[in-house]
Amino acid sequence: MTRPTQGLLMAFLGAVLVRLAFTDDYLRYVTAWMKWPILVSGVLLVGLAVGLVLSGHEKHDGHGHDDGDDGHGHGGIPLVTWLLVLPGLVTFVISPPQLGSYLAERRAGEAQTVAEPASLTDLEGDEVVPVDVTEFIWRAQDGGTTLEDQPVELTGFVSYDQQENWYVTRMTIGCCAADAISYQVKVADADKPARDQWVKVTGTYETGSGTDGTNPPSIVATGVEEIGAPTQTYE
Amino acid sequence: MSSTAPTREPDVRRPIGQVEVVALVILAILVSSRWLVPLLDHPSLSTWSTIFVAIVIQSTPFLVVGVILSAVISALLSERLLSRIIPKNPALGVPVAGVAGVGLPGCECAAVPIAGSLIRRGIAPAVALTFLLAAPAVNPAVIVSTAVAFPGQPEFVLARFIASMLTAVLVGWWVLSRGARLPISKRLRDFGADMSKREKFVETVRHDFLHASGFLVIGAMLAAAVNTFVPRHVVDTVAGQAVLGVLTLALFAFVVALCSESDAFVAASFTAFSDTAKLVFLVVGPAMDVKLASMEAGTFGVPFARQFVPVVMVTAILSAVGIGWWLL
Numbered sequence: 344m345t346r347p348t349q350g351l352l353m354a355f356l357g358a359v360l361v362r363l364a365f366t367d368d369y370l371r372y373v374t375a376w377m378k379w380p381i382l383v384s385g386v387l388l389v390g391l392a393v394g395l396v397l398s399g400h401e402k403h404d405g406h407g408h409d410d411g412d413d414g415h416g417h418g419g420i421p422l423v424t425w426l427l428v429l430p431g432l433v434t435f436v437i438s439p440p441q442l443g444s445y446l447a448e449r450r451a452g453e454a455q456t457v458a459e460p461a462s463l464t465d466l467e468g469d470e471v472v473p474v475d476v477t478e479f480i481w482r483a484q485d486g487g488t489t490l491e492d493q494p495v496e497l498t499g500f501v502s503y504d505q506q507e508n509w510y511v512t513r514m515t516i517g518c519c520a521a522d523a524i525s526y527q528v529k530v531a532d533a534d535k536p537a538r539d540q541w542v543k544v545t546g547t548y549e550t551g552s553g554t555d556g557t558n559p560p561s562i563v564a565t566g567v568e569e570i571g572a573p574t575q576t577y578e
Numbered sequence: 579m580s581s582t583a584p585t586r587e588p589d590v591r592r593p594i595g596q597v598e599v600v601a602l603v604i605l606a607i608l609v610s611s612r613w614l615v616p617l618l619d620h621p622s623l624s625t626w627s628t629i630f631v632a633i634v635i636q637s638t639p640f641l642v643v644g645v646i647l648s649a650v651i652s653a654l655l656s657e658r659l660l661s662r663i664i665p666k667n668p669a670l671g672v673p674v675a676g677v678a679g680v681g682l683p684g685c686e687c688a689a690v691p692i693a694g695s696l697i698r699r700g701i702a703p704a705v706a707l708t709f710l711l712a713a714p715a716v717n718p719a720v721i722v723s724t725a726v727a728f729p730g731q732p733e734f735v736l737a738r739f740i741a742s743m744l745t746a747v748l749v750g751w752w753v754l755s756r757g758a759r760l761p762i763s764k765r766l767r768d769f770g771a772d773m774s775k776r777e778k779f780v781e782t783v784r785h786d787f788l789h790a791s792g793f794l795v796i797g798a799m800l801a802a803a804v805n806t807f808v809p810r811h812v813v814d815t816v817a818g819q820a821v822l823g824v825l826t827l828a829l830f831a832f833v834v835a836l837c838s839e840s841d842a843f844v845a846a847s848f849t850a851f852s853d854t855a856k857l858v859f860l861v862v863g864p865a866m867d868v869k870l871a872s873m874e875a876g877t878f879g880v881p882f883a884r885q886f887v888p889v890v891m892v893t894a895i896l897s898a899v900g901i902g903w904w905l906l
Contacts, residue, residue, distance in 0.1 A: 391784070423796055445621035
């Protein structure tokens with residue numbers, strides 16, 4: 344692998360990172376605070392690539408020490424370094440979407456463990472209150488009494504199960520999409536929208552559902568509104 | 579690097595060089611993506627690629643930081659400063675390196691090039707490798723996220739800290755006892771003796787990044803495949819059995835390659851498993867996984883990784899089981 348090729352591979356990866364950070368597409372893969380690390384490391388990679396190519400030209404017939412040799416690969420760089428082109432290739436060709444119903448349905452039936460939310464939504468009064476899917480599940484597992492007779496609005500994407508049920512679903516990520524955990528709330532009394540359609544579901548908690556932590560809680564829907572996917576799809 | 583580097587063919591003689599080919603391929607991808615995308619729309623493939631890209635872009639900033647720190651260590655730190663930081667006696671240096679790991683709040687990808695450059699600067703491999711094992715496992719970010727994921731179980735945080743530290747130190751002493759018999763790639767030893775500081779900086783960055791990043795991509799591909807295609811309830815079927823549960827979660831930690839700041843949340847979701855098995859998952863993951871093993875093979879050489887990887891796995895499992903039995 345020649346020096347300029349090495350530089351090109353590094354610069355390509357750097358450019359992909361910069362592009363992801365600028366377009367907010369990075370939110371499909373990692374948490375919001377990663378924006379600046381991604382942007383900065385992308386810029387650094389492009390800069391390093393330029394420096395690498397330039398310094399190679401300076402001492403073109405130099406002492407030959409720019410060829411680290413490790414016995415495999417040519418010019419000292421392992422052959423697997425070619426794989427560096429893959430993340431960029433996948434990003435542009437497949438343009439991977441945010442995680443959706445495919446993974447949520449594969450992971451259905453796992454225990455939905457929820458830590459107590461840092462701040463709880465105020466649930467006093469008769470108006471419809473928007474509540475996070477994870478908070479709804481936490482309140483249900485907490486006995487469900489705080490949700491009774493309270494009209495709420497849940498936002499998430501649609502996932503199915505093998506029976507005829509559908510769920511308003513949300514993913515959470517701690518670091519990146521590899522550690523995603525899916526949270527489902529079963530929707531009763533409403534027609535199934537298409538898989539992965541984002542919806543706002545208004546309704547009330549079905550008393551006694553989802554308190555054991557293994558089965559998802561249910562919401563008895565009074566209205567389902569189809570919406571576009573939010574910028575930040577993970578809770 | 580050998581002193582007699584293979585002579586490269588001059589690029590000018592070739593009508594189409596490597597650069598042009600790579601540039602053309604990248605261009606072709608960008609242009610054709612509009613037509614290719616609908617063909618590659620299967621949900622399993624797009625889920626795999628989401629997780630694959632996620633692991634790569636989550637790890638790259640940490641790898642870049644690690645590579646730059648490694649270049650600083652290689653090119654800028656003076657001998658005097660280095661010898662003052664690291665204790666003379668490697669047997670004592672091992673636990674010191676373990677404690678020093680508390681100060682690097684990064685993921686394991688940053689630690690690999692840093693450990694490589696420490697060895698390059700003449701630090702005993704045992705000390706550098708202890709740091710490599712400790713840094714991702716015992717830093718404050720990991721401690722906090724473990725406490726959040728296991729509310730009301732402070733003993734879990736303590737057990738994780740002790741078991742990870744124990745693993746790092748025990749493996750460090752093992753490396754020390756193996757001494758020269760451990761085949762660490764020679765390439766690390768004599769690197770750029772005749773370079774200026776600036777050259778050395780650029781060369782270290784180039785060398786370390788290109789030697790680790792390809793292996794990171796391989797690790798990410800495998801981990802994404804496991805994440806996408808292996809349903810977690812397969813893992814749950816052995817939850818009831820003590821020994822099998824421990825071994826399964828250890829293996830699972832190896833193949834899913836989560837970053838240490840978030841693996842506690844995943845561990846908490848294995849409700850069917852014993853606390854000890856969950857602890858094994860948390861201790862094995864930061865010390866060794868498919869992504870790390872791959873990067874270590876690239877940085878320290880395949881013969882080294884073939885010995886190091888199983889020793890770390892066994893030590894991590896035994897430490898976690900011992901500490902779990904004591905504390906949990």
